[in-house]
Amino acid sequence: MTSVWLILRKDLTVLRRSPLLLGALLAYPIVIALLVGLVAGYASSKPRIAFVDEDGIPPVVTVGGHHFHIQTVIDDVAKQVTLVRMGADEAARELSSGKVVATITVPPGFLSDLVTTVHPPSLELRTGSGGLAPRVTQQVQALVYQLNGKLQAGYIAANLQYVRLILHGGDASFIGRHFKVLGLDRMDQQLDGLPQTQRVATIRRFVHIARLALAQTGGALQATANPIQLAQPKVKGRTWVLSAQVQSYGIAITVTFLALLLAAGAAAAERDEGTIGRLRRGLASLGQLVWAKSALAAVVGLALGGSLALVFGVVVEIGGVTGGEPWARLPLLLACVLLAAGVAGTVGTLLGALAREARTASLLAVLVVLPVVFLGLVPRGAVPLAWWVSDFLPFAHAARLFGAALYDTSPWHAVGIEVAWLVGLGAAFGVLARLSMRRLAA
Amino acid sequence: MTEPLVRALRVARRYGELEALAPTDLDLLPGETVALVGPNGAGKSTLLAILAGALDPSEGTVETRARRGWVPQRPAQYAKLSPRENLELFARLEGVDDPAGAAAELLARFSLPDGARPAGELSVGNRQRLNVALSLLGGPRVLLLDEPTASLDPIQRTLVWDVVGALRSDGGAVCFATQNVEEVAHADRVLALQDGRVVGSSVEAVFG
Numbered sequence: 001m002t003s004v005w006l007i008l009r010k011d012l013t014v015l016r017r018s019p020l021l022l023g024a025l026l027a028y029p030i031v032i033a034l035l036v037g038l039v040a041g042y043a044s045s046k047p048r049i050a051f052v053d054e055d056g057i058p059p060v061v062t063v064g065g066h067h068f069h070i071q072t073v074i075d076d077v078a079k080q081v082t083l084v085r086m087g088a089d090e091a092a093r094e095l096s097s098g099k100v101v102a103t104i105t106v107p108p109g110f111l112s113d114l115v116t117t118v119h120p121p122s123l124e125l126r127t128g129s130g131g132l133a134p135r136v137t138q139q140v141q142a143l144v145y146q147l148n149g150k151l152q153a154g155y156i157a158a159n160l161q162y163v164r165l166i167l168h169g170g171d172a173s174f175i176g177r178h179f180k181v182l183g184l185d186r187m188d189q190q191l192d193g194l195p196q197t198q199r200v201a202t203i204r205r206f207v208h209i210a211r212l213a214l215a216q217t218g219g220a221l222q223a224t225a226n227p228i229q230l231a232q233p234k235v236k237g238r239t240w241v242l243s244a245q246v247q248s249y250g251i252a253i254t255v256t257f258l259a260l261l262l263a264a265g266a267a268a269a270e271r272d273e274g275t276i277g278r279l280r281r282g283l284a285s286l287g288q289l290v291w292a293k294s295a296l297a298a299v300v301g302l303a304l305g306g307s308l309a310l311v312f313g314v315v316v317e318i319g320g321v322t323g324g325e326p327w328a329r330l331p332l333l334l335a336c337v338l339l340a341a342g343v344a345g346t347v348g349t350l351l352g353a354l355a356r357e358a359r360t361a362s363l364l365a366v367l368v369v370l371p372v373v374f375l376g377l378v379p380r381g382a383v384p385l386a387w388w389v390s391d392f393l394p395f396a397h398a399a400r401l402f403g404a405a406l407y408d409t410s411p412w413h414a415v416g417i418e419v420a421w422l423v424g425l426g427a428a429f430g431v432l433a434r435l436s437m438r439r440l441a442a
Numbered sequence: 443m444t445e446p447l448v449r450a451l452r453v454a455r456r457y458g459e460l461e462a463l464a465p466t467d468l469d470l471l472p473g474e475t476v477a478l479v480g481p482n483g484a485g486k487s488t489l490l491a492i493l494a495g496a497l498d499p500s501e502g503t504v505e506t507r508a509r510r511g512w513v514p515q516r517p518a519q520y521a522k523l524s525p526r527e528n529l530e531l532f533a534r535l536e537g538v539d540d541p542a543g544a545a546a547e548l549l550a551r552f553s554l555p556d557g558a559r560p561a562g563e564l565s566v567g568n569r570q571r572l573n574v575a576l577s578l579l580g581g582p583r584v585l586l587l588d589e590p591t592a593s594l595d596p597i598q599r600t601l602v603w604d605v606v607g608a609l610r611s612d613g614g615a616v617c618f619a620t621q622n623v624e625e626v627a628h629a630d631r632v633l634a635l636q637d638g639r640v641v642g643s644s645v646e647a648v649f650g
Contacts, residue, residue: 006534014522017560274518277496278576281512283535442457442497 003284007292011266012299026304029257032373033250047136050091050103051083055110062115066154081139095128102127102136114151156221163217184211247312248403251337253373255305256395259297259341260372261365263348267293267433267440268361276441286437290430293352294345301341306334332405332415339419340398343426346433347372347394353436394429397421445507446471447584447615448493453502455488463488464639465502470584470615475606477629478619480648485638486619487515487588493617494586508614511582513590515619517573521562525554525572528561529579536580548575552601566593574602585609587618591625603628623649 015022061068084100091103105124113121125140165172169183182190184207191207194200270276270289279289313327348365355361376396378386390396397418404414446469455463463485470476470493478486491497493504494512519528529545538544549556552571555564561572570593577585585606591599606616606628618629623645626632633640634647641647 003535006531010520010523010531013527014520017522273520274514274516275520277491277494277514278512278518278532279535280497281495281510283532438498 003279003288004292004295007279007284007289008295008299011292011296015262015296015300025258025262025300028261029254029304030308032257033253047101047139048082048084048099049136049140050094050100051085052088052091052103052105053085054088055106055108057106057111061111066157068150068154081136081143095126098128100128102140104140156218159221160218163214167211167214184214245403247309248406249377249399250312251305251308251333251402252340252376252395252399254308255301255337255341256344256373256398257369258304259301259344260348260351260369261362262300263293263297263345264352264355264361264365265348265358266296267349267352267437268355268358269352271356271440272358280441286441287434289437290346290349290433293349293433294342294426294430297345297348298338298342301344302334302338305337305341306330309333309337329406329411332411333402336398336401336405336415336419339422339426340394340401343394343422343429344398346426346429350429350433350436353433353440356440391421392425394422394425397425444471447506447508448510448617449505450489450493451503451505453489453492453499453504455485455492455497456500461638463492463499466640468493468617468633470617472583472613472615473610474631475610475616475618475629477626477632478617478635479621479623479626479632479645480635480641481621483637484635484648486635488638489635490586490588490617490619506584508583509580510584510586511577511580513574513577513585513587515588515592517561517569519561519569519572519576522560524556524558525549525561525564525568525575526556528572529575532576533579538580544579548578551575552598567595567598570594571598574605578605583609583612583614585614585616585618587616589619589621591620591622 057070059070061070083104086094088105091100091105094100095103103124103126105126107122107124110121110123113119123144125137127136162172165181165183167184169181169186172179172181188204188207191200191204267289270279276289280286284292309330313330347368351364351368352358352361355364372390372393372395375386375390375393376399378390387396401415401418401422404411404418408414448468448470450466450468452465452467453463454461454465466485466489468476468489478489480486488497490512491514492499494510495504495506496512496514520531523531526545526549529548530541533541533544546556548554552575554568554572554575561569564572570590574587574590577587587602587606590602594602606618609616618625620626626645632643632645634642634644636648
């Protein structure tokens, strides 16, 4: 262990004396994490969807006496998607080219069906074949659900107009035909003018019961239209940038980038400087070199990951937001960062040994770390193969480990699973790195 | 019969199809200096690295009975560390009892600059002197030198040969590679290599 410690201390000294390299190593992964976060957040939360209006819906539509400003309604319900109006041909082109992930088409006759309520109008959704299709379908279903919710108020109001007509009577029109309705109130008055027989008394009771029942129609319609309503009281919570997922992914991306690049460069540098031959002469074994480079990645990763966690914690405290315990879980998080960075370091050491030259190793590390990170960012359901592959790389486990360590109410089960994965991956990549070190030393 | 301090038995090194060193035997006896001569690519550096333990042979074995010091052809030191830091680090790795004292002694002996200036910024000659100094850490009884005087001025060359002479007088062994035929005079015997094979025991065997 003395050799490992001495080489680690040397590497830290070398790193400290390379301020430009150190600055780039610290800043680069943070910038990448921010960019990935922004792009991933934007792309996943607001997919672009074409809106094709083949029915020529006017700016204002009246349903059941309610006036709907269509664009306002769309803006209101389309929080999760970006709807872009375009023609059918253009929408088809953009869907096939992937510029939009789906098209929603309002077919001819939609408005007529909507206003007359003779049969339900329908929208047409077409999605691409990409991995986002299931998510987009869900989001459009949610959008239609919300639209229905808003329209139901209009429909219910329209239905209640007919109920009021039955109750109080008056002029009405239906599918273009105009007619007069007597109404239960005036029917009662008509009954007063008739001889008060048993039959009239029976009809009067029916009128009375019908009036009572119809008086409850409004509430009943509301209840049957929306049996369960989702209440969303405003709470003081974390903004998107402070969410648990962003924190865990941000730290994981940063630490993985740093650890992989640093270990790859440090391992290959031993050959560049010719020192690996000197070390091999019984001063440090190839296995100890792997340990030393992984330890370097772990220590520097801990410093950077810990700093990021502190910054997040301070911002959370200053913002006074709830939903996490940034300080109570810090020791657990730091232990997790140390492990994850060390495991990423073994991958980096393997790359450095294979590359055999520091500049090549750095380039190779950048080329490898990007897919390693992006594979881990692919949602589970989107591309199952990507999810499966990412299971055999450290990034996805690091992100899940950090998330569990920071925010799970009972983190130990998830932490245990991810730690086991990381230890296993560390051992596997460590063995490969040790074997590849022979190539580095040759 | 005197036991060799280092014995190489049928050591060979291949890189894929390329045979850098054919199976070779070599004994380094106490008080002996052996010169390896041959053109570029003859296998001198490969043989020395294998004898030093810096390179695994593809086949054959190396038996050692003494601590070895190795001067590789290209200076092997950390460019971002100063000469003192390099010496202290390798002294610690060698298990030297007083790393700071050993570093100070070698700095003075080889007239190396003792400041914060990193080794990577030193002149080629100073880097080579540091390279030689590093090989002496831990008091080796066997020195394996790969063109040790390249880039050195005449005074420093003399210093290196003084080190070699002192070690031989103390019963140590030295094996050095050179392309300078005049330096063969420092050797007790010569091993001439060409295309990875021993082809004779004189300079003439390879250089006519």
